[in-house]
Amino acid sequence: MQLGDLDAVLSIESTSFAQAWSRNMFLEEMANDTARVIVFKANGKLVGYLCFWKVVDEAHLLNIAVHPDFRGRGLGREIMAHLETLCRQEGLTTIILEVARRNGRARNLYRKCGFETTGFRKNYYPAIKDDALIMAKKLSAANSRETAAGGSGEAH
Numbered sequence: 001m002q003l004g005d006l007d008a009v010l011s012i013e014s015t016s017f018a019q020a021w022s023r024n025m026f027l028e029e030m031a032n033d034t035a036r037v038i039v040f041k042a043n044g045k046l047v048g049y050l051c052f053w054k055v056v057d058e059a060h061l062l063n064i065a066v067h068p069d070f071r072g073r074g075l076g077r078e079i080m081a082h083l084e085t086l087c088r089q090e091g092l093t094t095i096i097l098e099v100a101r102r103n104g105r106a107r108n109l110y111r112k113c114g115f116e117t118t119g120f121r122k123n124y125y126p127a128i129k130d131d132a133l134i135m136a137k138k139l140s141a142a143n144s145r146e147t148a149a150g151g152s153g154e155a156h
């Protein structure tokens with residue numbers, strides 16, 4: 001993500017979440033060595049983004065959204081597949097995330113991508129009065145080794 005992407009990201013962010021990230025929050029993550037903030041474009045238009053933290057050998061997915069006009073076309077799945085590729089390239093073994101219990105779309109997306117519910121955090125989202133489910137996916141060792149042997153190295 002570049003500074004020039006920020007307005008388009010904020011526009012998607014504000015329509016996607018009750019407790020949206022601010023401009024400063026994105027700027028902080030862009031400057032954070034632990035974080036990866038990645039945008040996805042189709043024909044030059046910014047259609048989605050994600051942010052995750054590298055914590056030892058785990059990726060913590062902190063934010064993901066697809067432009068409202070482009071939802072339901074498989075982009076969410078493509079973005080998640082890209083996240084897995086990046087994680088393997090960086091030697092990460094697990095992806096962890098929190099999702100609101102009532103966010104059926106996102107829960108379906110993660111379930112279809114092979115995530116399992118491992119726990120929950122009560123009242124994690126006070127703005128929407130909802131709990132968070134913790135979901136995780138272990139990246140298979142065989143694939144990690146394959147990618148480590150044949151991968152192109154660091155994502156950035």
Ligand SMILES: CC(C)(COP(=O)(O)OP(=O)(O)OC[C@H]1O[C@@H](n2cnc3c(N)ncnc32)[C@H](O)[C@@H]1OP(=O)(O)O)[C@@H](O)C(=O)NCCC(=O)NCCS
Pocket residue numbers: 016017064065066067070071072073074075076077078098099100103104105106108109112
């Ligand atoms: C969640 C989100 C990223 C999914 O992106 P998307 O591009 O619409 O997802 P896809 O088209 O790849 O769909 C993937 C799966 O999600 C589920 N899904 C998509 N649209 C859905 C809908 N309207 N209702 C229920 N499930 C839906 C389906 O299981 C779908 O798999 P399928 O096509 O095999 O049935 C998108 O809806 C979004 O940006 N939501 C707002 C932000 C958000 O909630 N982020 C997650 C925070 S944890």
